[in-house]
Amino acid sequence: MATDSAARDKLRLIRSANIGPVTYFQLIARFGSAAAALEAIPNLAARGGGRAPQIASLSDVEAEMRAVERLGARYLFVGEGLYPPLLAELDTAPPALIVRGRLDLLDRPTIAIVGARNASAAACRFARGLAHDLTGEGVLVVSGLARGIDTAAHQGSVDAGTVGVIASGIDIAFPPENAELQDRIARDGVLIAEQPPGREPLARHFPSRNRIIAGMALGTVVIEAAPKSGSLITARLANEAGREVMAVPGSPLDPRAQGCNALIREGATLVQNAADVLEAIRPMSSQVRAPVDRWRAGPVDVEADDAARRAITDLLGHTPVAVDELVRQSGAHPAVVATVLLELELAGRVTRHAGGRVSE
Structure with missing residues (x-):
């Protein structure tokens, strides 16, 4: 540091x-x-x-x-070795992150899984299974510790590699029912906050959190998302960063599937299992990425x-x-x-x- x-x-x-x-x-x-x-x-x-x-x-x-x-946390400043390299590529990368957990996990290829807070039981089951299968292939799963799909993705990956990015200070659990899960991620995975300790999550903090989730990952998978949802913001940010956008299709009769179906119609990769995700990110994961040196520039x-x-x-x-x-x-x-x-x-x-x- x-x-x-x-x-x-x-x-x-x-x-x-x-x-x-x-x-x-x-x-x-x-x-x-x-x-x-x-x-x-x-x-x-x-x-x-x-x-x-x-x-x-x-x-x-x-x-x-x-x-x-x-709190047993530490800072990661952009430009330092442990700072997530893909995130550092963003023009809006957080200059400093506050982190707890196993920082060695940040070296793994990373996939974001996001989706509806009011997700269906079937979608949550799929998210848990997808996250579990991806970590079995050495992939790190990142999400936002929200209700619904985020929680399911963390539950499926916490045993082998998950990152929770929160909109509050690193000492505040939100939603409160995820306090135990957040503590476990801080111990067995990686917990990341941009806000200082003690800061309550405010509405304006969530888009900032979403750009960290999208920025850390080679690609973002969306599982159930209503139009104009935060998950679609994350997908847009991933697309703007040149990352892969993937979506799980759903019934046209379910409003929670409208966002994902629209993403697929607009060119997102349709995924049905972990193999589809790995195939979609393979070209990106094999690229040699140039170092980002804007913070090292001289006067x-x-x-x-x-x-x-x-x-x-x-x-x-x-x-x-x-x-x-x-x-x-x-x-x-x-x-x-x-x-x-x-x-x-x-x-x-x-x-x-x-x-x-x-x-x-």
Whole structure:
């Protein structure tokens, strides 16, 4: 792990207001270290026309680190050897994870299994069997410890290799009835949280959790999902990350099957057993993946003049727009657009959305 001093600086940056993963990586790339980025934030926010965001205090970060240690957990910072390599490829990868359990399991090829919370008994039985069969082939199963399909997937894989990703702090079980299962995963598998200890699960945390599930895996299997469900968000995130999306078909008379059937109609791989899943991910698992070094970049010096700031700011509105579109319409260099958006976000004047879009 990073030295204590470097870890404290990274956590202060991560826990500061207006700094999400994309901004974190841009700051590290520009200034070379979290310590240098923390010093530069007030000046950057001033250029963006706002006040500097509230920087996390050293005392708060040290208290969090002590709590993590008391819970028998540890941090994994992106760029370190134990950090899940596929997750590190995402532009929105969590800069730090809090983990408990057998970290050696993270070296295995990983498949996500997600689905409906109100799943049918047959679907839960299928999820347990699929997860069990996949772990028998040396695959690690990741899911979100929710009711229904997630719980069944963990139950089927906890004996041989499962990862539970939660939307709360690592010390909080949600739903409460899964407390015993969560404790067992933290002992025999891997339990992962992005939120600090003591943080209750909020609605906005679940999409963030879903991108970790999708990002860790070579592919995502969806078993029962209603339209517009969280499981379909996970599938979309997997697709956007270039991973395999798989779905188990269901009866057209069952609303819980509509999401999976729609995924198959749109090109997802139809799976009926573990062999189908292994066949679907085989081309991806054999690829040699290049290392991701954006967090190791040395300091760079990219400045934006007032004209570029005005041109880019004038293009922003309440409707999210792709950053690439801002580059095209402003005529500015992509690095200049990134710098202006960084300044505006630190000033609290820009919000980032999924899919690389921004708005006022």
